[in-house]
Amino acid sequence: MKKIFWDNPYQSTLQTKILYLQGQEFVPEETIAYSFSGGQESDKAWVDGVEILGSRMEGPLIFYHLPENHSFLVNQKVTMTIDWPRRYRLMRLHFAAELILELITRKYCLLKIGAHISELKARIDFQSEQNISVIFEELLKAYSTIIYSDAPIEKGFTDVQNQRRFWKIDGFAEVPCGGTHVRSTAEV
Numbered sequence: 072m073k074k075i076f077w078d079n080p081y082q083s084t085l086q087t088k089i090l091y092l093q094g095q096e097f098v099p100e101e102t103i104a105y106s107f108s109g110g111q112e113s114d115k116a117w118v119d120g121v122e123i124l125g126s127r128m129e130g131p132l133i134f135y136h137l138p139e140n141h142s143f144l145v146n147q148k149v150t151m152t153i154d155w156p157r158r159y160r161l162m163r164l165h166f167a168a169e170l171i172l173e174l175i176t177r178k179y180c181l182l183k184i185g186a187h188i189s190e191l192k193a194r195i196d197f198q199s200e201q202n203i204s205v206i207f208e209e210l211l212k213a214y215s216t217i218i219y220s221d222a223p224i225e226k227g228f229t230d231v232q233n234q235r236r237f238w239k240i241d242g243f244a245e246v247p248c249g250g251t252h253v254r255s256t257a258e259v
Contacts, residue, residue, distance in 0.1 A: 072090075072098060072099065072100065072101065072102060072131060072132050072133065073100070073101040073102070074101075074102055074133075074234075075101050075102060075103045076102065076103050076104070076105045076114075076251050077226070077236065077249075077251075080158070080162055080251040080252065080253075082103050083103065083152060083153050083155040083158070084103075084150060084151070084152050085101060085102070085103045085150070085151045085152075086148065086149075086150055087099040087100050087101045087102065087148070087149060087150075087151055088100045088146060088147065088148050088149070089143055089144065089145055089146065089147050089149060090145070090146075091134075091145065092143060092144065092145045095124075095136050095137045095138070095139060095141070096134045096135065096136055096137070097118075097134070097135055097137060097143060098132050098133065098134055098135070099118075099135070099149070099151065102133060102135075102151065103116070103151055103153055104116035104123060104126065104133070104135065104151060104153055105158070105161075105250070105251055106126040106127070106128050106133045107126070108128065108249060108250070109186070109248065109249060109250055110168075110185075110186030110187050110188050111161060111165050111188045111250040111251070112161060112187075112188060112189050112190070113125070113126055114153045114154065114157065114158055114161070115153065115154040115157055116135075116151060116152065116153045116154070117151070117152050117153075118135070118137070118143070118149045118150070118151050119143075119149045119150055121137060121138065121141055121143075122138070123135045123136065123137065124136045124137065124138060131234055157190045158251065160190040160191070161188060161189075161190050161251065162250075162251045162252060162253050162258075163253055163258060163259050164188050164189070164190070164192065164193040165188045165193065165250045165251065165252065166224065166238070166252050166253055166256075166258075166259055167193060167259045168186065168188055168193035168194070168195050169238065169246060169248060169250075170214060170217060170218075170256075170259070171195055171210070171214060172186070172195050173243075173244050173246055174210055174213050174214060175195075175197060175203075175206075175210065177244070178213075179203075179206060181197040181198065181199050181203070182197065182198040183195060183196065183197055184196045184197065184198050188250075217240070217243065217256050218256050218257065218259050219256075219257065220256060220257075221255050221256060221257035222240045222241070222243070222255065222256045223240075223241075223254065223255050224238050224239070224240060224252055224253060224254060224255060224256060225238065225239040225240075225241070226238050226239075226252050227239075229247065234249065235247060235249070236248060236249045238252050240256065
């Protein structure tokens with residue numbers, strides 16, 4: 072399965088083919104619909120106008136869940152679409168959260184214990200002996216410097232076979248992450 076959301080996270084429509092179909096689950100040949108992972112919520116997506124109700128990942132495959140009354144067939148050509156405004160908000164908040172995570176773990180060595188990125192807000196949870204609000208001013212300054220630098224964000228694989236990915240800002244960091252990312256820090 073080719074994950075177009077990694078190659079081009081800005082693509083909102085895709086012509087693809089159903090490779091596997093069992094009951095309400097299908098696997099397309101290619102996909103633009105991201106599935107919940109690493110705290111980033113799944114995309115809202117449709118296949119030929121039929122809403123995808125959910126998804127699950129198994130190895131390199133994403134199995135999408137359809138309503139019971141669907142009429143799709145194996146090898147059928149279909150059009151997959153995503154809710155683009157939602158995807159773009161997720162991409163921007165996801166990168167904003169990742170940037171905060173990298174800044175805090177580098178300078179303050181705090182342990183990340185959780186995360187959730189939705190289309191309206193992002194949250195990173197840290198374990199700390201004290202209230203971390205004392206570092207907010209310094210953190211915001213470092214964050215803003217990177218955001219306003221309009222630095223390109225490189226994305227790629229560290230391990231193609233196991234689908235391990237990264238994002239990178241030259242001179243700052245290379246971070247393992249399989250989510251969807253914007254092209255530049257200024258987009259955040």
